[in-house]
Amino acid sequence: xxxxxxxxxxxxxxxxxxxxxxxxxxxxxxxxxxxxxxxxxxxxxxxxxxxxxxxxxxxxxxxxxxxxxxxxxxxxxxxxxxxxxxxxxxxxxxxxxxxxxxxxxxxxxxxxxxxxxxxxxxxxxxxxxxxxxxxxxxxxxxxxxxxxxxxxxxxxxxxxxxxxxxxxxxxxxxxxxxxxxxxxxxxxxxxxxxxxxxxxxxxxxxxxxxxxxxxxxxxxxxxxxxxxxxxxxxxxxxxxxxxxxxxxxxxxxxxxxxxxxxxxxxxxxxxxxxxxxxxxxxxxxxxxxxxxxxxxxxxxxxxxxxxxxxxxxxxxxxxxxxxxxxxxxxxxxxxxxxxxxxxxxxxxxxxxxxxxxxxxxxxxxxxxxxxxxxxxxxxxxxxxxxxxxxxxxxxxxxxxxxxxxxxxxxxxxxxxxxxxxxxxxxxxxxxxxxxx
Amino acid sequence: xxxxxxxxxxxxxxxxxxxxxxxxxxxxxxxxxxxxxxxxxxxxxxxxxxxxxxxxxxxxxxxxxxxxxxxxxxxxxxxxxxxxxxxxxxxxxxxxxxxxxxxxxxxxxxxxxxxxxxxxxxxxxxxxxxxxxxxxxxxxxxxxxxxxxxxxxxxxxxxxxxxxxxxxxxxxxxxxxxxxxxxxxxxxxxxxxxxxxxxxxxxxxxxxxxxxxxxxxxxxxxxxxxxxxxxxxxxxxxxxxxxxxxxxxxxxxxxxxxxxxxxxxxxxxxxxxxxxxxxxxxxxxxxxxxxxxxxxxxxxxxxxxxxxxxxxxxxxxxxxxxxxxxxxxxxxxxxxxxxxxxxxxxxxxxxxxxxxxxxxxxxxxxxxxxxxxxxxxxxxxxxxxxxxxxxxxxxxxxxxxxxxxxxxxxxxxxxxxxxxxxxxxxxxxxxxxxxx
Numbered sequence: 032x033x034x035x036x037x038x039x040x041x042x043x044x045x046x047x048x049x050x051x052x053x054x055x056x057x058x059x060x061x062x063x064x065x066x067x068x069x070x071x072x073x074x075x076x077x078x079x080x081x082x083x084x085x086x087x088x089x090x091x092x093x094x095x096x097x098x099x100x101x102x103x104x105x106x107x108x109x110x111x112x113x114x115x116x117x118x119x120x121x122x123x124x125x126x127x128x129x130x131x132x133x134x135x136x137x138x139x140x141x142x143x144x145x146x147x148x149x150x151x152x153x154x155x156x157x158x159x160x161x162x163x164x165x166x167x168x169x170x171x172x173x174x175x176x177x178x179x180x181x182x183x184x185x186x187x188x189x190x191x192x193x194x195x196x197x198x199x200x201x202x203x204x205x206x207x208x209x210x211x212x213x214x215x216x217x218x219x220x221x222x223x224x225x226x227x228x229x230x231x232x233x234x235x236x237x238x239x240x241x242x243x244x245x246x247x248x249x250x251x252x253x254x255x256x257x258x259x260x261x262x263x264x265x266x267x268x269x270x271x272x273x274x275x276x277x278x279x280x281x282x283x284x285x286x287x288x289x290x291x292x293x294x295x296x297x298x299x300x301x302x303x304x305x306x307x308x309x310x311x312x313x314x315x316x317x318x319x320x321x322x323x324x325x326x327x328x329x330x331x332x333x334x335x336x337x338x339x340x341x342x343x344x345x346x347x348x349x350x351x352x353x354x355x356x357x358x359x360x361x362x363x364x365x366x367x368x369x370x371x372x373x374x375x376x377x378x379x380x381x382x383x384x385x386x387x388x389x390x391x392x393x394x395x396x397x398x399x400x401x402x403x404x405x406x407x408x409x410x411x412x413x414x415x416x417x418x419x420x421x422x423x424x425x426x427x428x429x430x431x432x433x434x435x436x437x438x439x440x441x442x443x444x445x446x447x448x449x450x451x452x453x454x455x456x457x458x459x460x461x462x463x464x465x466x467x
Numbered sequence: 468x469x470x471x472x473x474x475x476x477x478x479x480x481x482x483x484x485x486x487x488x489x490x491x492x493x494x495x496x497x498x499x500x501x502x503x504x505x506x507x508x509x510x511x512x513x514x515x516x517x518x519x520x521x522x523x524x525x526x527x528x529x530x531x532x533x534x535x536x537x538x539x540x541x542x543x544x545x546x547x548x549x550x551x552x553x554x555x556x557x558x559x560x561x562x563x564x565x566x567x568x569x570x571x572x573x574x575x576x577x578x579x580x581x582x583x584x585x586x587x588x589x590x591x592x593x594x595x596x597x598x599x600x601x602x603x604x605x606x607x608x609x610x611x612x613x614x615x616x617x618x619x620x621x622x623x624x625x626x627x628x629x630x631x632x633x634x635x636x637x638x639x640x641x642x643x644x645x646x647x648x649x650x651x652x653x654x655x656x657x658x659x660x661x662x663x664x665x666x667x668x669x670x671x672x673x674x675x676x677x678x679x680x681x682x683x684x685x686x687x688x689x690x691x692x693x694x695x696x697x698x699x700x701x702x703x704x705x706x707x708x709x710x711x712x713x714x715x716x717x718x719x720x721x722x723x724x725x726x727x728x729x730x731x732x733x734x735x736x737x738x739x740x741x742x743x744x745x746x747x748x749x750x751x752x753x754x755x756x757x758x759x760x761x762x763x764x765x766x767x768x769x770x771x772x773x774x775x776x777x778x779x780x781x782x783x784x785x786x787x788x789x790x791x792x793x794x795x796x797x798x799x800x801x802x803x804x805x806x807x808x809x810x811x812x813x814x815x816x817x818x819x820x821x822x823x824x825x826x827x828x829x830x831x832x833x834x835x836x837x838x839x840x841x842x843x844x845x846x847x848x849x850x851x852x853x854x855x856x857x858x859x860x861x862x863x864x865x866x867x868x869x870x871x872x873x874x875x876x877x878x879x880x881x882x883x884x885x886x887x888x889x890x891x892x893x894x895x896x897x898x899x900x901x902x903x
Binding site: 060082084085087088089093094097098101102104105106107108109110143144146147150154175178179181182183184289293294295296297298299319320332333334336337338339340341342343344345346 | 496518520521523524525529530533534537538540541542543544545546579580582583586590611614615617618619620725729730731732733734735755756768769770772773774775776777778779780781782
């Protein structure tokens with residue numbers, strides 16, 4: 032007899048209630064609905080490993096700065112299209128302090144979250160040259176970015192990096208780039224969902240090919256400095272966050288406040304555009320937007336401004352203050368986010384003790400680190416089967432195949448884990464093992 | 468000898484500095500640059516009638532609610548795609564209280580300013596049926612909305628309503644609609660820039676035709692209840708804000724906090740979608756976004772969520788509280804905004820005393836009211852000439868022809884006018900008159 036927490040019958044009822052045609056192919060939104068409804072009906076707690084939401088309180092330096100800004104009256108005034116000067120300056124300084132690269136304040140542009148940043152960037156990058164209108168994803172990746180392309184009708188290519196780490200990456204990338212229609216290469220580092228970290232050798236390959244084929248790298252640093260294997264997080268001190276910016280001028284870095292400062296609710300991030308790209312002229316852009324077609328000003332004034340007319344004014348001051356405090360050595364944000372690594376380490380051990388294994392388990396030269404996400408497989412189960420089976424045992428997750436991965440397994444997020452849930456996780460996985 | 472404030476030579480230098488090819492065709496951004504630079508160079512104050520920015524402090528009820536929300540910890544948590552429940556409920560109630568229409572909370576969706584609302588709506592509305600992919604603007608209007616269409620590659624038609632008020636509107640509208648490719652009709656009421664107010668008879672025509680041709684009306688109520696000729700602003704009491712919602716189910720109303728609560732800096736507004744449209748199914752949308760294609764959920768989850776992943780969390784609580792206070796009769800927002808009418812009345816008199824005239828001077832049955840904007844012409848001068856000439860006399864504005872108007876004249880915004888500037892305006896217009 033099954034030792035599952037929720038009966039197949041009960042889960043089937045809930046699946047029917049939300050008109051989910053196939054639970055093993057459920058989207059993240061549907062998984063969240065099913066988990067919440069099971070909790071509502073039974074009162075039994077769930078181990079929620081599905082959504083990548085911050086599991087820490089919002090950064091207090093941001094909160095205080097935002098309250099001061101609210102008192103200053105700026106809430107009445109439209110924010111400038113290019114962003115608040117203070118935020119632009121502190122973003123530039125933050126990049127110098129923690130990535131050791133030079134991007135001028137002018138080229139640092141606030142956006143309503145990195146989602147708005149990638150949306151705007153995809154538009155500009157795919158309209159910049161005739162025939163260069165496809166995005167290449169180094170997967171696994173963040174599914175929202177592909178959904179954004181459906182809105183604007185831009186195509187994409189993708190591959191799972193699992194078998195193409197290190198030098199193997201060059202040939203694989205070139206097989207796409209040589210067709211000439213790729214405008215943009217996208218990845219996140221550390222990677223959502225696999226938590227792999229691209230190493231310097233790989234970033235060099237990406238950078239060199241971006242220059243060679245005139246392709247722009249959209250580098251998503253949402254989990255900034257969360258490679259906790261290295262002593263990162265000291266301003267103006269090596270080691271630094273690795274970045275493709277060291278190897279090409281064709282880049283846009285996305286820095287988000289959501290995870291590093293636990294500020295996801297306020298929707299604020301910054302696009303950091305290489306100065307060379309910012310000032311490059313694209314006649315094709317100029318034609319479309321009746322201007323000279325300089326990349327940065329076009330992105331700011333003809334695209335981003337037309338989508339949200341600037342970013343929430345007081346939140347810009349909050350982010351400026353958090354960047355400043357981090358640069359001044361007064362806000363040790365990696366000390367806060369390191370909590371996710373502690374959770375990952377404990378959770379992974381419980382999974383491994385019960386017959387599960389980490390899917391993306393190593394980088395080129397090192398064993399994978401612990402952080403916000405990890406990936407889990409179970410012998411003999413596909414992605415969809417494992418995600419569905421874990422739901423019966425009160426554990427929610429998302430399948431790897433919705434992220435462009437070809438490996439069988441699920442993504443687990445550590446952010447909602449709490450002390451009292453570790454014994455529950457252990458008990459449920461033990462039951463899972465005995466039943467499978 | 469000219470009695471202008473700034474010499475032609477000085478203005479020419481500034482125009483050259485910003486590489487403006489033709490001052491009489493300057494965009495609003497260029498006008499702002501020129502005015503600011505002239506002030507910087509000379510120290511002489513400008514009468515800034517260019518941008519439509521709030522000229523009042525932000526609403527204190529919103530500020531206090533937002534500070535409380537910051538203290539509650541929601542800044543860490545992603546806002547729900549569909550919006551905070553409290554805001555959805557209060558938006559629905561606000562519509563009942565001040566427009567006397569019924570839209571369920573589910574169909575009221577927060578957006579990052581009305582600009583983000585129209586951008587998302589344009590996408591959904593032009594992808595909802597094959598071949599229905601053009602927008603019809605009842606001009607004059609807000610130039611940003613046309614710029615949004617350039618981003619997504621959607622075409623538009625437009626006409627100046629000046630000669631088509633009242634019953635004449637029907638035939639004119641039908642000449643566009645009968646072609647079958649119009650998806651959306653757009654206008655603002657009261658109108659930016661002309662401050663004309665569509666009357667009930669005209670809204671009935673628009674509504675009836677929207678139903679007949681299955682076209683959706685995107686009704687921009689940015690200047691909500693600012694028709695100060697009527698005793699508006701009392702919750703749940705006639706007279707109400709007029710709306711096309713009384714005549715068709717094919718509508719989306721845009722309600723913005725920017726002007727009515729002087730909250731432009733925080734980028735918050737609400738899309739209010741008719742329940743019938745919200746729940747209508749469009750297979751063409753379903754195909755594109757891999758779903759069933761129900762309008763409301765598709766707009767929220769497949770479009771708006773993919774652009775900003777929700778709206779700034781604390782700002783949603785601010786707007787909810789302001790709507791609530793207005794419905795409860797504790798926030799008399801029209802008492803605040805009436806200040807703009809007082810300014811308009813004084814400014815118009817000074818213009819008229821010096822040979823200028825109001826261009827859009829009447830509605831179908833009434834003389835035009837006083838409010839946030841008004842339009843001004845001068846005998847013998849085109850739009851561009853008048854805008855440029857006024858700059859020499861230290862008065863900045865935008866030309867009517869950039870707003871889709873065929874009339875000669877400029878738009879004047881009253882929001883930045885202050886007490887000490889009235890004698891300055893009088894003196895400068897007197898000088899203008901003597902020179903022309």
